[in-house]
Amino acid sequence: MSTGPTDRPGAIDARPLRHPWRWVAVALIAVLVAMLISSFVTNPRWDFPFAFQIMQQRPVIEGLWKGTIFGTVSAMLLGIVVGLALSVMRLSDNPVLRGVAFVYTWFFRAIPRYVLLALLGIGVGFLYNEFRIGLPFGQQISHLLGLKSDLTFFGLNWNALSSTIWVGVIGLGLSEAAYMAEIARAGILSVDPGQREAAQALGMSSGKSMRRIVLPQAMRVIVPPTGNETIAMVKDTSLLIAIPVITELYYQAYQFGQRSFKIMPGFVAATLWYLIVCSILMVGQYYLERYYGRGFGRTTARKNKRFARPGGAGGA
Amino acid sequence: MSSLPTGVSTRHTGEPLVRALNVIKAFHGAEVLKGIDFDVHPGEVVCLLGPSGSGKTTFLRCINQLEKIDGGRIWVDGDLMGYDDRGGTLHQLSDKAIAAQRCEIGMVFQRFNLFPHMTALANVMEAPVRVRGEKKSDVRVRALGLLERVGLSDKADSYPAQLSGGEQQRVAISRALAMSPKLMLFDEPTSALDPELVGDVLAVMRELAAQGMTMIVVTHEMSFAREVADRVVFMDGGVVVESGHPKDVIDNPQHERTKLFLKRMRSHDDPDRPTVQDARSQG
Ligand SMILES: Nc1ncnc2c1ncn2[C@@H]1O[C@H](COP(=O)(O)OP(=O)(O)OP(=O)(O)O)[C@@H](O)[C@H]1O
Numbered sequence A: 001m002s003t004g005p006t007d008r009p010g011a012i013d014a015r016p017l018r019h020p021w022r023w024v025a026v027a028l029i030a031v032l033v034a035m036l037i038s039s040f041v042t043n044p045r046w047d048f049p050f051a052f053q054i055m056q057q058r059p060v061i062e063g064l065w066k067g068t069i070f071g072t073v074s075a076m077l078l079g080i081v082v083g084l085a086l087s088v089m090r091l092s093d094n095p096v097l098r099g100v101a102f103v104y105t106w107f108f109r110a111i112p113r114y115v116l117l118a119l120l121g122i123g124v125g126f127l128y129n130e131f132r133i134g135l136p137f138g139q140q141i142s143h144l145l146g147l148k149s150d151l152t153f154f155g156l157n158w159n160a161l162s163s164t165i166w167v168g169v170i171g172l173g174l175s176e177a178a179y180m181a182e183i184a185r186a187g188i189l190s191v192d193p194g195q196r197e198a199a200q201a202l203g204m205s206s207g208k209s210m211r212r213i214v215l216p217q218a219m220r221v222i223v224p225p226t227g228n229e230t231i232a233m234v235k236d237t238s239l240l241i242a243i244p245v246i247t248e249l250y251y252q253a254y255q256f257g258q259r260s261f262k263i264m265p266g267f268v269a270a271t272l273w274y275l276i277v278c279s280i281l282m283v284g285q286y287y288l289e290r291y292y293g294r295g296f297g298r299t300t301a302r303k304n305k306r307f308a309r310p311g312g313a314g315g316a
Numbered sequence B: 001m002s003s004l005p006t007g008v009s010t011r012h013t014g015e016p017l018v019r020a021l022n023v024i025k026a027f028h029g030a031e032v033l034k035g036i037d038f039d040v041h042p043g044e045v046v047c048l049l050g051p052s053g054s055g056k057t058t059f060l061r062c063i064n065q066l067e068k069i070d071g072g073r074i075w076v077d078g079d080l081m082g083y084d085d086r087g088g089t090l091h092q093l094s095d096k097a098i099a100a101q102r103c104e105i106g107m108v109f110q111r112f113n114l115f116p117h118m119t120a121l122a123n124v125m126e127a128p129v130r131v132r133g134e135k136k137s138d139v140r141v142r143a144l145g146l147l148e149r150v151g152l153s154d155k156a157d158s159y160p161a162q163l164s165g166g167e168q169q170r171v172a173i174s175r176a177l178a179m180s181p182k183l184m185l186f187d188e189p190t191s192a193l194d195p196e197l198v199g200d201v202l203a204v205m206r207e208l209a210a211q212g213m214t215m216i217v218v219t220h221e222m223s224f225a226r227e228v229a230d231r232v233v234f235m236d237g238g239v240v241v242e243s244g245h246p247k248d249v250i251d252n253p254q255h256e257r258t259k260l261f262l263k264r265m266r267s268h269d270d271p272d273r274p275t276v277q278d279a280r281s282q283g
């Protein structure tokens, strides 16, 4: 092609850049996948038909609903509510609230969830049969004064509760709150301070401006990591056995494999259920993100109608 | 003291709507406001001029307590802002009481600060419904009326991100007016706008002034100050340098600092002159 200095360059017809390493990677992956499939087919210990059967067993389904899903939803709800409260405390002017929130986060981030669940399920029941909320040393004081009441305002029988899903919800929820507090704090800090000032200038109290103006905007930043936390929580419900609570997906599926001396199908059944639940959650997360992203980005086409004010000549 | 403080008007005899006496504000030990005296009478439009960093924004924010003052007193409509004066001893007001004081004061920000997750209409309705607890249907009618007044009836359902800067600022003015404030504070309401959008916002403000709203306007729009203001107050370095009728202050300034500032402003206003070099040669 002759391109004289006066010719204007035409359409581009260039050789594409080659990516030889991509092809090497594809080949490698193909080999690995083939090996896996070969194992599935030739090794009878996988026993997929039995895994599918386990997935449909009543105790497994019950464990999925009452343990895994119920546990996830309730623990996340508790975690979000307590976490939001903690994040607001962390950001408040009140040094007492800030301190409490800091210590809480410090403690619950440090303690492993398995240990926390065991502590709540086994340890607390060992310490107290019954929770009594009342004056410190209430029994002793009332004895001294010869009162009938033992100055207890509220009692809770922990033994009746100690190996139910509720202990799991409390443990996982309180632990989650520590993480949610950090997520919510980042979300709140991401909102332009001018938003809070505009709300306050309109006469909103700081609580109202937080609820109506700051938090809804912070949600845009809070929702994506909360989705991750929820997915992590689905998996952490398999720790409920520490309490011990056995109405839970993993333990039930594992038990089925154990009892029939076929270990692998139990694991496979649990894995497949976890994959399904997490996939559904990811779809839900997409819609939540879309909802809280409203008003950001120009989603609706702008009508470019210029408005004309009668007699409104510009002053500048 | 024999002479009246410079920011205090002498034309009016009635009670001022805003009275600031010896207002002092420091950030991290650095005094930004060094004893501001300032009166605004009902129905008056006061334009606050001054170079960057002179404390104009800070002073406006002190009036509605977005900043806490370190010294002096501010009264709005007879109420001492932020404190309860019980026989000479000041008691800090609660969050709620301060919020109630702010209801009477509308504020318009340089960067609009509309709530981005709400439509224009919802922005305007928010405070009357959530703060005053008024009925939604009533507020809706009023809010639509306010949006119509600023020429934005057709944008009621748009989100702020779908509006131009000028439109956003007019929604922000409607939002402030929805609380029927006694006083409106404007902090450079047009300085974040493209030049061709400034006129629409200023037109709304002119109309508001004509209707008798008491306004304190921080602005660099000299023609607006000249035509609309009843009084111009020039601030520099955290003090009021001079104050008076716009014609007097703008066309015949008494102080060196005012003269220098106005000279610079004029060179900015005139598009034919190379502003940057001009400012440099003078600074
Ligand atoms: N929150 C703050 N913390 C520390 N310093 C501040 C703060 N706000 C303002 N200042 C300082 O106070 C001084 C006055 O600021 P202010 O914003 O009131 O000036 P201004 O007159 O509004 O200027 P401009 O015309 O640029 O808006 C500046 O030196 C600024 O750096």
Ligand SMILES: [Mg+2]
Pocket (backbone or CB within 6 Å): B056, B057, B058, B187, B188
């Ligand atoms: Mg300013």
